[in-house]
Amino acid sequence: MDYKVAYKMPRSLSGKQFTYCPGCHHGIVHRLIAETIDELDLREKTIIVAPVGCSVFAYEFFDIDGTVAPHGRAPAVATGMKRARPDLTIFTYQGDGDLAAIGTAEMIHAANRGELITTIFINNAIYGMTGGQMAPTTLLGMKTTTSPYGRKAEKEGYPVHVCEIIKELQGVAFLARTKVTTPRDVMTTKKYIKKAFQAQLKGLGYSLVEVLSTCPTNWGLSPEKAIKWLEENMTKEFPLGVYVDKVGDAK
Amino acid sequence: MNKIMMKGTEAIGEAAIRAGCRLYFGYPITPQSELTEYMARRLPQVEGTFLQAESEVAAVNMIYGASSVGKRVMTSTSSPGFSLMQEGVSYIACAQLPSVFVNVVRGGPGLGDIQPSQGDYFQATKGGGHGDYKLLVLSPSTVQEAADLTGVAFELADKYRNPVLIFADGLLGQMMEPVSFSDKKVSYDNSSWALIGAKNRPARQVTSFNIDPYGLEKMNLELQKKYKLMEENEIRYETTLTEDADILIVAHGTMGRIAKSVVEMARKDGLKVGLFRPITLYPFPYEALRKSAADVSLVLTVEMSSGQMLEDVRLAIAERTRVEFYGRMAGVVPMPLEIYEVLKQKIGRRS
Ligand SMILES: Cc1ncc(C[n+]2csc(CCOP(=O)(O)OP(=O)(O)O)c2C)c(N)n1
Ligand code: SF4
Numbered sequence: 001m002d003y004k005v006a007y008k009m010p011r012s013l014s015g016k017q018f019t020y021c022p023g024c025h026h027g028i029v030h031r032l033i034a035e036t037i038d039e040l041d042l043r044e045k046t047i048i049v050a051p052v053g054c055s056v057f058a059y060e061f062f063d064i065d066g067t068v069a070p071h072g073r074a075p076a077v078a079t080g081m082k083r084a085r086p087d088l089t090i091f092t093y094q095g096d097g098d099l100a101a102i103g104t105a106e107m108i109h110a111a112n113r114g115e116l117i118t119t120i121f122i123n124n125a126i127y128g129m130t131g132g133q134m135a136p137t138t139l140l141g142m143k144t145t146t147s148p149y150g151r152k153a154e155k156e157g158y159p160v161h162v163c164e165i166i167k168e169l170q171g172v173a174f175l176a177r178t179k180v181t182t183p184r185d186v187m188t189t190k191k192y193i194k195k196a197f198q199a200q201l202k203g204l205g206y207s208l209v210e211v212l213s214t215c216p217t218n219w220g221l222s223p224e225k226a227i228k229w230l231e232e233n234m235t236k237e238f239p240l241g242v243y244v245d246k247v248g249d250a251k
Numbered sequence: 252m253n254k255i256m257m258k259g260t261e262a263i264g265e266a267a268i269r270a271g272c273r274l275y276f277g278y279p280i281t282p283q284s285e286l287t288e289y290m291a292r293r294l295p296q297v298e299g300t301f302l303q304a305e306s307e308v309a310a311v312n313m314i315y316g317a318s319s320v321g322k323r324v325m326t327s328t329s330s331p332g333f334s335l336m337q338e339g340v341s342y343i344a345c346a347q348l349p350s351v352f353v354n355v356v357r358g359g360p361g362l363g364d365i366q367p368s369q370g371d372y373f374q375a376t377k378g379g380g381h382g383d384y385k386l387l388v389l390s391p392s393t394v395q396e397a398a399d400l401t402g403v404a405f406e407l408a409d410k411y412r413n414p415v416l417i418f419a420d421g422l423l424g425q426m427m428e429p430v431s432f433s434d435k436k437v438s439y440d441n442s443s444w445a446l447i448g449a450k451n452r453p454a455r456q457v458t459s460f461n462i463d464p465y466g467l468e469k470m471n472l473e474l475q476k477k478y479k480l481m482e483e484n485e486i487r488y489e490t491t492l493t494e495d496a497d498i499l500i501v502a503h504g505t506m507g508r509i510a511k512s513v514v515e516m517a518r519k520d521g522l523k524v525g526l527f528r529p530i531t532l533y534p535f536p537y538e539a540l541r542k543s544a545a546d547v548s549l550v551l552t553v554e555m556s557s558g559q560m561l562e563d564v565r566l567a568i569a570e571r572t573r574v575e576f577y578g579r580m581a582g583v584v585p586m587p588l589e590i591y592e593v594l595k596q597k598i599g600r601r602s
Contacts, residue, residue, distance in 0.1 A: 014454065044450035047320070059456055065446040067319055068458045070342050073312040076304070080316020080324070081446070083300045084274055088320065088448060106312070109305040 010034035023223020025213035053095035072103025075110035114171025114205035132218030173205030266401035271437035273299035282421035283355035311339030321445025327353035341380030345459030349408035358582030366582025372559035394428035496525030
């Protein structure tokens, strides 16, 4: 009997077992990126710039060339790569601490230059790797190890909205916020990621996809409850949707 | 070979281009902005890329990126800017990425001033960033030497897959002197390790990261092996009238050049003064200095700092010979006559 392969691991994943906790969304997003790289036939010329954070090992999970940037500096590293080798496809993969705290300057200026790189931004409202400290995206009232009484606006300011901040920058070619909590969200996210890479390939400018993600471990919730918490709280604070799209839709 | 009148900073820029450097990332800071501006002008003329970074932090990481895809790349800055680059330099050293840095050192600490200084010697030679790593550090004393050493810097960076630092100061940077450039054909090939796409080979990683201490120790041992090779093969220095010298001045860079005038003055007065000028600050020429100082009665180290190279001079000489120091800080440059007076005082005090 003949069997048809209905579902397999993307060629662009290395097959190395993910080190992420159960219920963590990093892995889902990895897969979507790998599928995109496969579909655009970019595996042999794509370089990943991994961040410092839980996804520090991302460069090992993809079967493509890669490096790890200093904490927050991935957009600068990617800029150097792209300027040196414009023929390569370069993407950064960054958490909210990496991208929206220590690396704010590098991200904003790469975006403003219209740097032909793509950023996949995982917003889980917390510092995962270092054990659950407050992130710039931590919600008001949310308890973390460094905001043990809940984040207060007077003391710690407000959650940083990355898409809203950079959507006015003229160098940005594709910008969207999404989540991967339902199959439909997963499909949408895949579409966004693909568009983000296309923005780079077409030379249109900087592209960034923000993915609202769970961190069950540091939120202190089960994977299921984490999804629910994300749906009920994060999507209110961080509106989903496409913020900039200069790629357009294929006819 | 034709000679052109050029500022030190510009000569470094032109020499870099002749060495095949087509990428420059930097952030303006006095007293080296002329180099940044020179590259902004020149690189587009040779189909290169100049990019003004948003900070030195970004610049050093752009260097990391450009180098990791196998291209010759450089940046230049001055003291506060080089301090900001240290995290990136440490990553670059560990990831073994060839790259050329220029620090046109100015008076410090803090914001300091914009006058020539050598106060970043410790930062350059003893670390600066975190971890066990070394930069190759070259200290030119003339515009011609700055140009020549820039070529050398790119060669060494590729040879050892290591960051190389040209340690200059504002005096050298601003000085106009005739200079000629090498027309040597440039060829280099970093394709055996660079991140250029996993085509017909397994995917490759260039990182400064290993979560397993034994793995990271192995990486460190590899670095140390490399540093040993540098110490064996790359030491450079210059001696002036050291054979019959009774007094040895040790000075590097601009200070070495000024010290040469002191040697001339002293010789005219019949004093047997010689000069030892380290050109590589790391690896430091301990052995050669020891030999040059074997028969002298006094070693005088002169620096535009509180006495930083002095520690290496003492390491070289140990207790064998009297070692004295004279230095000015904060961007004040010791003048030949001033140093000569100090020298005479030091011998006077002794006899
Ligand atoms: C210069 C520097 N400062 C601090 C750290 C420690 N550190 C490592 S990861 C991290 C935060 C990561 O959080 P995030 O970017 O949100 O990623 P996540 O782990 O949640 O995926 C911090 C502060 C570091 N590695 N380097
Ligand atoms: S700590 Fe949080 S972000 Fe990190 S792997 Fe675990 S669930 Fe994911």
